[in-house]
Amino acid sequence: MPEVNFSSFLAEFDGFYDAPKKEKIWTELSNQFREFWSNRVMGADSSPISDEDCDKIIKILDRNGKGNNKDTEAIARAMVSQGAWRRLFNELHKNRKLGNVVNKILIEQDPKTKAQYIDELYAMDEAQKIYLTGKSGNTISVFLAAYDPFVNLSVISLKDRKLLLECLKSAYAENFDAQSIGTKIVFSNGALAEAIRAAGVTGNARKISEYCYYAPVKELWRGEFSAPQETSTSNQPKEFIVTVASDDADEQLDEGEVRESIKIQGLLAKIGEQMGFDIWLPNPDRARVAKVWQPRDPRMLLTTLPLSYDKATQSTIGLIDVIWIKNKRSIARAFEVEHTTSIYSGILRMADLVALQPDIKIKMHIVAPLDRQEKFSTEIRRPVFSYMTNGRLSDMCTFISYDDVRHIAELEYLHHTRDGILESFEVSAEQPEE
Template identity: 75%
Template structure:
């Protein structure tokens, strides 16, 4: 990528970027994060950190956080649900050893030692369980950027950093691929910032990060398909061809007779949660015996044997194959869940798309439920053109991702029987709010 191409949009970007205002905002928000970190997360008390206290900081960390809108400032879109953030902060507060390592990552000034502490964190099993570690480095990089937004990039994803380094033809790419996660996070932060500045974009880490995600610049280095918000014409979807993914990791794994796959356990948990909230439950006929090994309704009438819906047979056949459905008063669908594990993420999305195609005016909240490591695959698949050029809306506006871990968190919540299904919104991740 030539210098002229990468910096070509700088004049129009700078015309809207108020350096003084941005500096004031991020000085304040970084101070809020540091105060929360020092006094609440690292505090000596044993009390739970309240959801309200967590949410104030999540708004700073995650653009997808509750209360954020187009006019508020947040580090990035971190692909972590609201509920998972809350659990993470409380676990760091409770687990002193884990919290201490993260604190060293944030406060250490020597890049080599900082990288070592990150690698130490990645070696801790308890860190992985709370979304603190992952191959993208999102969570740690979000923390670093909030702790010091002027020296740590808000380009939090290592995948995005690599794409930018490729775009800028950095010779560091070869070394990057062979590094530990700690070295990748620390060194790519400095080397990428230098490469961007060498291409004419001058400013602190926050400014150059925002320039990278400025829409026309983002198209240069990421080059991903971006569906328009509005689609004119009724035949657009019919003109698009989709090739179904056949990745090796997406071949269905048939469990031995009697073995309960994790996907079946999650189906059972979703049914249990829905029943506790007062919904009637639908499960596909082929799954009922397997799910019964992990969940049986307290009130047998809650598990429907027939879908009492006024749709045509073709629609009912499609709906009947959805893994878990919650219904209100046996008459209307509240939420639909497709549980994916070793099967194709694409197949679950396609079933939801079939439903919307058959009933364009359907108003159903739909969710793909899968292991957290398959979240990025979900985002890639649901952004395919065929799902973005639908008649009434993009499928990504109607269908969200929920991880297995978050389903377990929901199932463990106290007083489920007095909760609304809106609690799901604390744990879902919207595909159009993922990435930066």
């Protein structure tokens, strides 16, 4: 990587960054998180934590949290859905063993011991099921940053931390990959903060994190560039962030993966049916899906698409894994159940649809195992999907995990529920950042 002056934009950044105001804000927000953690999550009562109480804290943790806007302060984009956050807090409240491990991580002062506790958490199967553990370390790092935003960085992604360490030529980066997940999360925090300050950027962990994600600084280390594509109503060029991704070929699937994808396809059909939609499935998949889902009324599984598109568009739509049809004439939502390792083919089909019908307004979702969420984010941000005629595909298509589909399918009164509930479980392709 070419030599860069990491602090080049500090004077410009300091010109609008009100450090005393930010410190006051984050002192209050951290106190809110700590109080919620102590009194609700770790509280002795057995009553569930309400969505309302959860959402107040999610808003602090996650830039994509319900109610946030450009003027709202939040730790980062954590790539966790609203519904998953709610389940996570309630599971930590109910599962004392799990909650206690996270509590020890938050309050422990010794770095080595804190790292050991994180490794212990990552060894617990139940932690993976509620989004607590993942190779990026997002969730635990968000908790740590909320608990003490002035010591713990808001650079929550281990991938971003490694890129920054490499950009800053930190010796710590050389051993990064060989370390345990707990060691990475804990010790990269200190090593990165030290490297940033050594580069001439001063301030607490919150300030230096925000500086790292300041647009011109981000270009120095994350390999992204901005390019104007169209003019908005304010006559200002609309910018599109592009990440150049490497190509991965689809791998062979084992029978278990195929069977699991068919089950999810069936669950999506069942959910849509219960919400009152007609269902479309591709003809080659119908016999397999029929083993896991049968419509209550056979007429709800459409045999032809009642859509007035040209032949090419009809052919593309007809291959989408699950479509919910409203009033027998319009598409409400389209789902691609993407079980391939590259996760590319499902995204490409959605892109084909948008390219054929640039004015089409369909809510599109890629549905895949949770561990492929980061892959989805990388693939959908490829240049080919970022320079589309009517905008970025990442603004039109979101990710929903297999686990969230299963959870939605188990909700009571689905027949009285609108499809907007999916918005509490979808995750956009935005990279985790401040």
